[in-house]
Ligand SMILES: [Ca+2]
Ligand SMILES: [Ca+2]
């Protein structure tokens with residue numbers, strides 16, 4: 001565009017005793033050299049599609065197209081928002097630069113010249129271009145760069161600057177969105193950078209997400225996200241405040257009721273344990289009694305009877321009836337009515353065993369007694385004869401012939417209690433009074449399960 005600027009000078013013509021420089025004529029009336037309007041005085045000042053523009057001391061031939069587009073520095077065309085692929089190709093997308101020339105300069109003419117303005121006669125008589133830039137005879141602004149042309153020169157701005165008001169001013173590339181994310185304008189250039197979590201692409205303008213997971217920043221799972229990443233933890237672990245490390249969850253700390261007996265925290269999980277004599281049930285939390293008598297894991301001899309209870313077992317020795325009692329079955333002793341030594345003693349002693357959980361809620365019916373033989377006119381009295389020193393039990397008659405042993409106070413184990421439960425038979429018709437005993441051994445467990 002600038003190359004299209006052509007400036008041509010007129011030959012000097014003397015004027016009646018006064019000599020003016022080229023492009024001027026002497027006006028006798030005012031006795032001064034005044035500008036010649038070459039566009040009017042020369043029919044063929046400019047050729048072709050050039051338009052003649054008169055200047056003080058010369059004239060310009062400008063392409064008509066250029067001449068018809070006035071320069072508007074305040075409204076530069078918007079840059080193409082799309083990014084160019086070339087690293088420094090933004091010149092393509094710059095707003096249309098205004099003509100970078102300033103007022104063309106006209107070298108002074110020395111003496112008679114056979115060459116047009118801008119040329120000088122060489123020794124061989126030809127016309128050589130004057131390098132105004134080299135000879136420092138240009139009038140470029142200090143902020144501009146002088147570029148020599150055939151017959152003249154132009155003043156131009158370096159890359160990253162544009163001409164505004166005759167001065168080369170830095171282009172604020174940031175204002176035009178040259179960077180995708182962060183932009184820093186500097187004189188003559190600009191630089192792009194990216195937010196945290198992004199990386200500048202090779203085009204020096206756009207940013208791409210960093211896949212932080214590639215560096216395995218998480219102790220367990222990692223999810224890459226646009227501009228960041230997220231860690232997650234395996235089941236049984238929780239993310240720590242640093243967002244990357246996983247810490248074991250202390251499930252036992254959540255609740256005291258997670259395990260029936262005791263909770264043991266483990267990395268990523270937990271487990272319940274039970275006291276000796278129990279095993280952990282299928283639910284992983286409850287404790288179930290081991291029946292040592294069924295499993296055979298006991299120390300009872302063949303002569304003994306194994307008795308299982310909650311949390312343990314015991315070996316019962318074979319029944320040995322104290323004299324004068326005689327054994328009538330494997331768990332019953334009898335004192336014969338015919339034997340005088342038996343007169344004031346209970347007629348039978350029945351041996352029974354039961355187990356009871358520690359801390360069982362009260363009141364609780366725990367044992368039933370019932371008369372097995374009934375005599376006409378007889379009635380029965382049920383009572384606890386011995387073993388109830390702590391008054392944990394009482395007897396409640398439920399019918400004429402039956403009664404229930406009631407636990408009335410909480411009892412804690414491990415404990416072994418022996419209660420003699422007596423059934424007194426009274427028959428006033430035949431003036432009979434006799435008794436039978438149930439010797440009940442109660443194994444109270446240590447744990448409430
Ligand atoms: Ca700049
Ligand atoms: Ca990312």
Ligand SMILES: [Ca+2]
Nearest residue numbers: 249266268269
């Ligand atoms: Ca755990």
Ligand SMILES: [Ca+2]
Nearest residue numbers: 290309311312
């Ligand atoms: Ca057991």
